[in-house]
Amino acid sequence: VKDYGDDSDFYHEVTSLDCLAWQDIDGERDPQCLPLGGLSTWASLPGPPDPVKPKVFLTAAIDSATLFHDQVPAASDVAATLAAILGAADLLGRSPYVADLPSQIVVALFQGEQWGYIGSRRFIHDLLSFECENLVDASESSKDGGGGSLCLNPMYPSLAFQQLGSSSAVQHVLAVDQVALVSDDGQANLFVHPTMGGGDLADKLIIAADSVDAVTVAKAFQPEDPDDPDTADPALPPSPLTSFVSHMPKQVSGAVLAGYDRHFLNARYHTQYDIIEMVDLEYVRGISEFLAYAMFAAAGGDVSGGLGAELDNELVADLLECLTQNLTCSTVDSYLSQEEANLSERAGVDITLIDHPDPNEVASGAEVGERKNMRQGGQPNYYSGVFGIGPNGQPVMARRGGESPGLYARFDDKWNAETDYMYAVSSPLEGFLRAFLADKFTQESKTQRGDTPTECKTSSDCGPCEDSNSDDIGNMECVYGGQCACRVSFHHVALDPGIQATEVPNKFDVIDQSSPIFTEPNWRYLGAKLYPYSGKSIELISLLLGICITVLSAGGSYILQQMLIKKKLL
Incomplete structure (x- = not known):
């Protein structure tokens, strides 16, 4: 427990900025909280991002919330959406x-x-207005000259x-939210809330x-805006699309x-x-198939003949x-093993994203330690957590x-x-999502090559x-299965645009006080x-011993008092 002296109102008066x-x-600077955030994940198909081609975005949140941050299962909210x-x-x-x-x-x-x-x-802030004050060119970022460009201020790997x-270049944006809900008619009834x-x-x-x-889709009810129905966007459910609509300079x-x-x-x-x-x-499977067809159609494809x-x-x-x-399942474990190998090589030290217990030990109930987005025993937890060093997403230079x-x-x-x-x-x-998309979005390109894909252990x-x-x-990276593939999947810093990192990790400056900044206190x-419980016999002995000491003390005090009175000292 920390003593704040006279600041008795600390807990209800201090804001995130304070x-x-x-x-x-x-x-001395001693922050008592960290901003919420982590790492977002994005990937392009087909191939690495092409600045010339229009982009069709499929977006979703990977975090949720409950009253208790250490118990956020979010099965029908986030987990089913991500699976689809x-x-x-x-x-x-x-x-x-x-x-x-x-x-x-x-x-x-x-x-x-x-x-x-x-x-x-x-x-979106970085798409529109990113400025790098200390750029490292691709030819200088790694010893072999193939590491890609990076920025040291702000820190972007x-x-x-x-x-x-x-x-x-943003042509369409489709956000997905709570699609695992099923109606009484046995179908996944989905509703489209358009801008x-x-x-x-x-x-x-x-x-x-x-x-x-297995899926039916209909347009959702859209109330008219009484103030300006011709120009205002209809009311949208909370989703990443809100950011695109609010901050893009054009109509989305x-x-x-x-x-x-x-x-x-x-x-x-x-x-x-x-x-x-x-x-x-079964509904998640139907929704997953529909999302593939929907994105293919949104990107200009003809779905009448299937996807092949x-x-x-x-x-x-x-x-x-x-x-x-179970985020320690064999599928996640396999992808994270390759992700750890690549990350450890990039960091110059061994890094583990997850404990890798023996499958037999897991089956017998072996404990798996807590990590961000994972509770004890490997159970998923979709609270976003804080942004900082370690497994909390803050980019650092060592x-x-x-x-x-x-x-x-x-x-x-x-x-x-x-x-x-x-x-x-x-x-x-976050690591699994990036590694999974890096593998799946390069499947067709790997099979189309005339030669056998290059085998690898690290990138x-x-x-x-x-x-x-x-x-x-x-350069290419080493993806799941030990094969080289072009980089198509990336992490992106998820830190409020109103905050910037200082030179010291875990310390941040607020640069926009109007931004809705959320933080979490540093818990101690x-x-x-x-x-240990020693048994009833010890309790009885302690009681009798206490009584004896009390009686002897009282008797001794009485005798001493009488002696002092007799000698006229009292």
Whole structure:
């Protein structure tokens, strides 16, 4: 417990701005909280991002909330949505027709959306106005010259997002929310909530639904805005689309695809009771197939002839089980093993994103330690958590040797590829999402090559990417299965745009006080001592001994008092 002296009103008067700038009694910076956030994930298909092609975004939140932050199962909210999106990504990645689409598909999964749309606001802010004050060119970022461009101030390990193009390149945005809710008629009834300019996208979604038997799609009820019905966007459900609509300089063609119309239907939404029993696997499979068809149609494809591939039903079932019950499942574990190998090489030290117990030990009830986005025993927890060093997503530069060795969250000096390493450690969930999309979005490109794909253990075993037009992307990377593939999947900082990192990790400056900044206090564990129960005999002896001591003390006091009185000392 920390003593704040006369600041008895600390807990109800200090704001996020105050606790981030908190100073100790010596006037030294001593923040008492960390901002919420982490790492968002985005990936492009086909191939690395092409700034010339229009972009069609499929977006969703990867975090949720409940009254208790350590119990956020979010099965029908986040987990089922992610399982459906990842299943659709696998199907699209195997489609031979995607390469001929006039638009590029981008899957963007944002962290911190429950807290002022942190991930999506930062992503769009960087798309529109990112400025790097200390750029490291791709030719200088690594020893072999193939590491891709990076920025030291602010600290960004990848600048691939700059290849997504300007705001005019955003053609459509489809956000997905609570699609696992099932109606009484045995079908997954989905509702499209379009923006003012999203009529064309809504029509494409409804047409795509004709190709999937288990799903029906209809336009949601849209009340007119009494103030300005001709220009104002209709009321939209909370989703990453809100950030696109609010911050893009042009009218956005977008829609929210949801399992509800005018109001939420899930009574367990944002509670610790939103568990796997709320989700039906068959509906998630149907939604996953529909999302693949919907994105194919939104990108300009003709869905009447199919996608040339079928949904992997077993994969969707496996994903749903992992994302609702066990983030240490074999699927997640396999992807994270490769992610750890690549990250450890980039960081210059061994990094583990998850404990890797023996499968037999897990089956017998072995304990798995807590991590961000994961509770004890490997159970998923979809609270976003804080943004900082370690598995909390803050990018850092480690200088090992040379001049000014140390760990930096912002750096204004010159980069040295011989001694400097830049990396960001993700949570198990964030790492899995990036690794999964990196593999699935390069499936078709790997099979189309005339030669056998290069085998690898880490990304240093891979050469240049022939499909990339930018040095920002860098060389190929080693993906799941030990094969080299072009980089198509990336992390992006999910930190409120109103906050910037200082040179010291875990310390931040507020640069926009009007921004809705959310933080979490630095919790401290209270000490406690436990004593073993010694039995009733010890209790009886202690009681009798106490009585005897009390009697002897009283008797001795009486005798002493009489002696003092007799000697007239009292």
